[in-house]
Amino acid sequence: MKGFGVIKPFEQVGWVDKEVPVLGPYDALLEPVAICPCTSDVHTAYDIPATPNRILGHEAVGRVIKVGSEVKDFKVGDVVAVPAVTPKWRSLDVQDSYHQHAGGLFQGMQLSSGEDGCMAECFKVNDIDMNVAKVPDGVALEAAVLVGDMVTTGFHGAELADIKFGDSVCVIGIGPVGLMAVAGSALRGAGKLFAVGSRPVCVELAKEYGATDVIDYKNGPIAEQVLKLNGGHQIDVVIIAGGGTGSIEEGFNMVRPGGTVVNIEVQSDPEGLLIPTFGSGFGCGHKKFIGGLCPGGRRRMGRLFDMILEGRIDPSKMITHKFYGLDACEDAFYLMRDKPKDLIKPIVYFDKKA
Amino acid sequence: MKGFGVIKPFEQVGWVDKEVPVLGPYDALLEPVAICPCTSDVHTAYDIPATPNRILGHEAVGRVIKVGSEVKDFKVGDVVAVPAVTPKWRSLDVQDSYHQHAGGLFQGMQLSSGEDGCMAECFKVNDIDMNVAKVPDGVALEAAVLVGDMVTTGFHGAELADIKFGDSVCVIGIGPVGLMAVAGSALRGAGKLFAVGSRPVCVELAKEYGATDVIDYKNGPIAEQVLKLNGGHQIDVVIIAGGGTGSIEEGFNMVRPGGTVVNIEVQSDPEGLLIPTFGSGFGCGHKKFIGGLCPGGRRRMGRLFDMILEGRIDPSKMITHKFYGLDACEDAFYLMRDKPKDLIKPIVYFDKKA
Amino acid sequence: MKGFGVIKPFEQVGWVDKEVPVLGPYDALLEPVAICPCTSDVHTAYDIPATPNRILGHEAVGRVIKVGSEVKDFKVGDVVAVPAVTPKWRSLDVQDSYHQHAGGLFQGMQLSSGEDGCMAECFKVNDIDMNVAKVPDGVALEAAVLVGDMVTTGFHGAELADIKFGDSVCVIGIGPVGLMAVAGSALRGAGKLFAVGSRPVCVELAKEYGATDVIDYKNGPIAEQVLKLNGGHQIDVVIIAGGGTGSIEEGFNMVRPGGTVVNIEVQSDPEGLLIPTFGSGFGCGHKKFIGGLCPGGRRRMGRLFDMILEGRIDPSKMITHKFYGLDACEDAFYLMRDKPKDLIKPIVYFDKKA
Amino acid sequence: MKGFGVIKPFEQVGWVDKEVPVLGPYDALLEPVAICPCTSDVHTAYDIPATPNRILGHEAVGRVIKVGSEVKDFKVGDVVAVPAVTPKWRSLDVQDSYHQHAGGLFQGMQLSSGEDGCMAECFKVNDIDMNVAKVPDGVALEAAVLVGDMVTTGFHGAELADIKFGDSVCVIGIGPVGLMAVAGSALRGAGKLFAVGSRPVCVELAKEYGATDVIDYKNGPIAEQVLKLNGGHQIDVVIIAGGGTGSIEEGFNMVRPGGTVVNIEVQSDPEGLLIPTFGSGFGCGHKKFIGGLCPGGRRRMGRLFDMILEGRIDPSKMITHKFYGLDACEDAFYLMRDKPKDLIKPIVYFDKKA
Incomplete structure (x- = not known):
């Protein structure tokens, strides 16, 4: 499985080839429909001691291609928004503190941080029933891809x-x-x-x-x-x-x-x-x-989608640059790094059907 | 001084003639620029044991015509929005509870309740430095008259x-x-x-x-x-x-x-x-x-005016019926009482200059 | 497996014989060390349309006798306090509301309500890693049995x-x-x-x-x-x-x-x-x-135990009547129902070792 | 009127002779019954650009010796606790922020900061009806003198x-x-x-x-x-x-x-x-x-007195050193400055009757 990520922390990004992730019973495997690179991908690449060969990307709409044995609410083919924060909800910290830090500081952030991210042929999402939301009819893909990090943050x-x-x-x-x-x-x-x-x-x-x-x-x-x-x-x-x-x-x-x-x-x-x-x-x-780090989880996504559906906010206006296909993640990443004057947010479409 | 009010509680409203109110050092006397009758004027008239000859009206924009000796921020001629709730801020209850009830349940509501209201040739406002706000340039009179009760409530x-x-x-x-x-x-x-x-x-x-x-x-x-x-x-x-x-x-x-x-x-x-x-x-x-009863006071009025000025809200759209002159308070009151199908809120203009 | 419960709702309590509960991967089977009957057991028995043959009891200290395959923090022999509220933490409602009502009104309350309770030879606790706490050294059994309902409520x-x-x-x-x-x-x-x-x-x-x-x-x-x-x-x-x-x-x-x-x-x-x-x-x-219904979960129990350990509160003073052995649950229940003048709370000890 | 204060900021403390303060209609003049020097008196003296000849001291129990024309709840002879924070309650900031900063940062703190303090033959308290509380029967003088700063802070x-x-x-x-x-x-x-x-x-x-x-x-x-x-x-x-x-x-x-x-x-x-x-x-x-700076005001004092009266807290245990008479303020101040090993808090009694 091909993905774009950190090759050498602080120095080099590029393409890696990794095994398709193994799913737990509550997890799912998704293929990207659209993703956005994020300034924090640039930080992860160049400013912190990241894990070598870690695939980047944590803003995505994805299509479910495989589900774990205990997944109840999603099935193959579902198109969902994936938040940057996908906590382990069975964590004691959830009982009296922020889910973003369940299990320790920032541990609610899995994609590109605790695990491989979404700039890949496919990526794993943990506890999908608790963490992602179907993209409702009436919400544009360009808005849906932004709810999970830009809007919630x-x-x-x-x-x-x-x-x-x-x-x-x-x-x-x-x-x-x-x-x-x-x-x-x-x-x-x-x-x-x-x-x-x-x-x-x-x-x-x-x-x-x-x-x-x-x-x-x-x-x-x-x-x-x-x-x-x-x-x-x-x-x-x-x-x-x-x-x-x-x-x-x-x-x-x-x-x-x-x-x-x-x-x-x-x-x-x-x-x-x-x-x-x-x-x-x-x-x-x-x-x-x-x-604080942004709230994640499925219910949050649902609430933000309701706001978009009812016309309170249209985040899609922030998309200024468009790319197509997995390979374009590299250019989109560099654009985010270089921040030209006319950039707000680039999107990479993976999907002809979307 | 002529005013429209409760003649006989539960039974009769009409015109009364009273002395011009005496001012304390922090008070001011205002003449109405525009007022709105309120459903609670109707309640006061017909549903509760009101004080006989109590002048009604607590939604007003007024012009200052006299100020007490200790008034600092307002002068004769100023046009101000008067909230329904004008508490006595030197009250211990303000120190740990809602100002609306400073001095006892609903005691923050003076106009038409604790004292004579604004459907009159002139009316007193207690502690004007703490309780009213100048109507800013750019706020329509029809909006200003509604901030003090409808908007804040x-x-x-x-x-x-x-x-x-x-x-x-x-x-x-x-x-x-x-x-x-x-x-x-x-x-x-x-x-x-x-x-x-x-x-x-x-x-x-x-x-x-x-x-x-x-x-x-x-x-x-x-x-x-x-x-x-x-x-x-x-x-x-x-x-x-x-x-x-x-x-x-x-x-x-x-x-x-x-x-x-x-x-x-x-x-x-x-x-x-x-x-x-x-x-x-x-x-x-x-x-x-x-x-709960609505918050009042000068700072609240200022905050609501900021929202109107910045285009967050336009309450003036609620004005459906217009009247002119003190005498029209009577018809405006009856309209509020009878609530015809096309009514939201009537206004009574007193002022050619406004 | 023998237990004391509701035979016929509104009418009759007594002893039932049921299968030993089947465990899910996160669940555990416990034998009671000590339990207390509760006024709400009396309500369940006589005032609501309870499930026939439902075993009563939701205030317990128990000893783990079997654990599901995914249980991490507890093992056979551990003595734990079991709260009345043991929610399903993988529930969307936990993400933005009270865990007590995760899955619907009162659905956080499993023992004696959603499932069989603790007045039995053994009882199941769902998601034990998230829901129970070991009784710390220094906390009396008579205090520990009260934290899960009386103290937390x-x-x-x-x-x-x-x-x-x-x-x-x-x-x-x-x-x-x-x-x-x-x-x-x-x-x-x-x-x-x-x-x-x-x-x-x-x-x-x-x-x-x-x-x-x-x-x-x-x-x-x-x-x-x-x-x-x-x-x-x-x-x-x-x-x-x-x-x-x-x-x-x-x-x-x-x-x-x-x-x-x-x-x-x-x-x-x-x-x-x-x-x-x-x-x-x-x-x-x-x-x-x-x-509102009381908070439950393991972290809450830990917090209350800390308060007891540090001498902030001693709930054990409320125990006024003592019983011994499973069979005594019946008398303890009747005592709770009849509330004699000198009763605060009865306890039933199951365990010679405790 | 003699008092102990800052002679030259950053350098010299000592005795000053000033006019007896002039009272506004809501103010009162008090003579000290007991006072405590505070670490912040030491700061005021040596660490900040204080007003020269400013009398120090803001922790006091005092006896009312004169009241303004509008004072309602206190009379000559009343023994009252004076908090460090005695705000001007007729301030707009009270309407939507902390009274401690009504009128600007720290402006709620008058004694020894905005005006002369209590280490004097007498001192003024602004708006006494809103700011001080009678010392209730059953509260020791040593406790009462500490509520207004140490306890509330x-x-x-x-x-x-x-x-x-x-x-x-x-x-x-x-x-x-x-x-x-x-x-x-x-x-x-x-x-x-x-x-x-x-x-x-x-x-x-x-x-x-x-x-x-x-x-x-x-x-x-x-x-x-x-x-x-x-x-x-x-x-x-x-x-x-x-x-x-x-x-x-x-x-x-x-x-x-x-x-x-x-x-x-x-x-x-x-x-x-x-x-x-x-x-x-x-x-x-x-x-x-x-x-944040401590809350003041009369209601706060009343709440803290209730806690002392009901035995929740006894602050008087903190008094380790005792002095007698106005002149002793100097030694008490130096003690506070030098903080010997056995010091927690010194008190200066002014009053034979107390």
Whole structure:
């Protein structure tokens, strides 16, 4: 089985040939219908000590080609959305914490992280009855492929921020995750909604998804710009979807006492995440900080599909580049790595039938 | 000073002549710019032991004509939105409970309830710095007059329900409060959003505000209709904005274990509110019930104005009937009482300048 | 296999002879070490359309005598506490609601409800790795047998009430569940803590567990007594662990606007649960009502054991009557049914070794 | 009027002579009955750009000697507990955020910060009806003087951590605030409760207040010690009441994904507060950080007094050193500054009658 992945961590990506995965009784084997490469695939390839020959890819719509003996709700031929997070639900951690970390930090993320991913001829999904959702009639493939990571991650930013009606919100970074954080914030009832970014293709879509003001970080410190636009008042919520650890400092500086800074960007600066002393009120200003990996699982996918079906959100507008066939995963990956100015999100179609 | 109010509780409304209110140091005197009669004015007039000669009306935009000695942020001539709830913020209850009930049940509601209301030549607002908000440029008068009760009440339904992304929601009753509960639910990220009502003018607007399915209660028990439309599954949230205590029973029957039934309709059935034994899981199904009077205060008004300014919601679409001048309060009140088929909400304009 | 159960629903209990249960790969077979009959066993026997020949009993410490092929953390000989709620954790409902109702209302409760219970020579526990906890050294058997229902249920009352430091709380009913609600409320930091009951053995223990005032319902309406003792002020929280639906009305009458009424008693009055119109502030007083079945699962048991080990709570004080051997389940059941004045909770020991 | 305060910021403390404060209509003038110096008095004196000649002291029981014209609930002679936080309740921020920061960061803290403090012949308290509570019969003066800062601050740590039944908790620092965080955690139902400190007088009291294990930071990294004692498992909650910014790093390293790190120590390191990259799960491990100034106000004081009256907590055990008369404030301050090994908290009595 051929797949595109990390050959040598930190150095080399490329094609590998591996055995078809063995299924447990609750698992299923899928062939990709469409996949999207993700910025975190690029991180996995070049920034962390990944497992050599690990196949990349965790954003997929797939077609079931084989099911384990105990699978009940899916059968061969079903076309399903696969979330980035497919936890082991029979884990004690699920009983009193986030399923994303059931079994340990990030252990809910299997595809491309704990196991081989979806940039392959086929891939395994664990506990399919609990983890994937059929793509409903009326949901475009381009939307379905984005629910499992981009939508659920961006929306999670708005959830963690616990946005209230009329809250003033700033989303730093308007790549695909940030754009979904913008949309999610509007869908929680934000009032003023600042978006920080500069590429025109992203700026335009941010406004369409609900941003009320767009700020270019090249024009000076973000916090200063936001305060100026907000009449000198600090804001209620900051969601960080880009900009690295510096965004955390900006976030604390612009959020009011009692406000919230949410992080949904993987922060890999070895120096740590620096919270400013004065900006945090000497650690006593009731400014909350929380960051988290996206929720997964079948029910979450179903809820997001309901929102798409009812017209609350259309994530497919973020697809800017289209590729065809397994081999194109390589080019799509490089595009994601190089992030040209007109890119939001590339898709790779595998399927003539889709 | 002339005003329209309750002459004899339970029996007679009409015009009264009273002294201009005396102001405390934090209070202000306003003349109406526009007001709306409310169903609860009708209740106050005919269903409860109101104070005789109490002037009605608690939905208003007013112009400041006099301020107390300690008022800081407002001056004569300012045009402001006055919420139905204008609490005494120097009340201990504010320190650990809802401001709506600061000083006792419903004591946050002053206009038309604790004191004379706004259907008059002028009316007093207590603690104006804390309780009213200037109508911002860009907000139509027809929207501004609705924020202080219809919008804040309907949105409060969605808040109390703590709607999550993709929740299935049913709003029972789509008069103006129910319509704002529909809009508020969509703005919290509901998925499927059932609205129960029958008058075409309301049904049409419910859909525009985000309802995905409209149910006519005349076609059978609401719970049965909702379950049928929802594939046999119970839903996450019910918001009651009409239908009386029977809606509570329907609500419990259609909500899932762990779901929420919210009440934002004044329930006056002397028999009490009946929760069904089986529908509540013998009182042990984790179905939450909560109901509450709308939040008021200046900050709330500011937040709702931000949402209107940023285009999240346009409540002015609910205005179906227009009247002019103080004297027209009487006809507007009767219209509200008689609720003709094409009515959502009447407005009375007092002001040529507005 | 011999067991004590419902022979004819509503009419007759007695001994049945059944096949030893068949185990699935995650299940285990246990022999009882000690069990307690529960008031809900009495309800199951006489008040609901139970399955004929259903073996009763869902409060147990057991010894593992056989494990399914996939069981990882337990082996033959392990002595474990079995909670009343042993859900199917691979259920979609776990992903966004209470595990108690995973698969439908109350479906988390297997023993004596969905399947045969523990008043038998042996009994099956589903998904043992997820559902039971070893009894730690230092925890008395008499405490361990109570964690799985009495402690977790009573404490859940305090959890659902979301008691804050210094809250005034009233627990209605001080049988074993109510006593644990008293203890749980004190352990959440309640201030004044009223307990309603009359039997001296319960009254004494209520005080030991943290009640500050004990009220006898025979002396007049509970709400009136509580208000009198509380200087005329309504209180923050009411937890109903006895008294039937009348307690709900009392609860609403004594709780303040913004307060909470929690129900942890199975309410079976076919007329429904009546919330008082005025006591609820016409349904708009922000008085929350919620009731729920106890949390189960292995992690919960571990948490409660930690509290016992660290000396926060000693539930074993509630054991007032002791029986020995399987045959004694019958007498213990009748004792629970007849509730003599000096009873709190009976235990049946099966085991010479324990 | 004589008082002890900051003469020259960063350099010199001493005695000042100032005018008796002028009262507004809601204010009162008090003479101290007993006061405690606080570590934050030492900070104010030496570490921040304080106002020259600012009188120190914000932990007091006082006797009312004069009231403003609008004061309703207090009269000359009343003995009251004064919290460190006495906000201006007529502030918009109270309507949607923490009263501690009403009017801006820390603006709820008036005594010794916004205005002159209590180490004086007399001192002013703003809005006395909203901010102080009579010391009830049955509460010792030594307890009453500690509720307004030590108790409310330590308990706030447990509140911000949202401790659940059986949570494993570590409190870093067991000075008086940390000791109250220990007591507060036990009173929220913690299971294992680690306390980090070394002075025997504090260690002993930590155990009495509910600590289950005491760790000496001199024996190695705290996180390592806690993990070892906890069987290798990360814990649920960390509360930082000492140790500076290094405690934040330790906290993140020992808390589980989904856990909470709470800060109740003023962090003044100009470098900022460093959150560890890996320990935070690259900012995506759902580890929440929040820190905050203590709640104040009259209702809070009443709630804490109820807890003392009902025997839930006895803070007076923390008083280790006693002084008498205004002049002794100087020695008591130096004692607090020099922190001898046997010190927890000094008290200064002003009053023969108390």
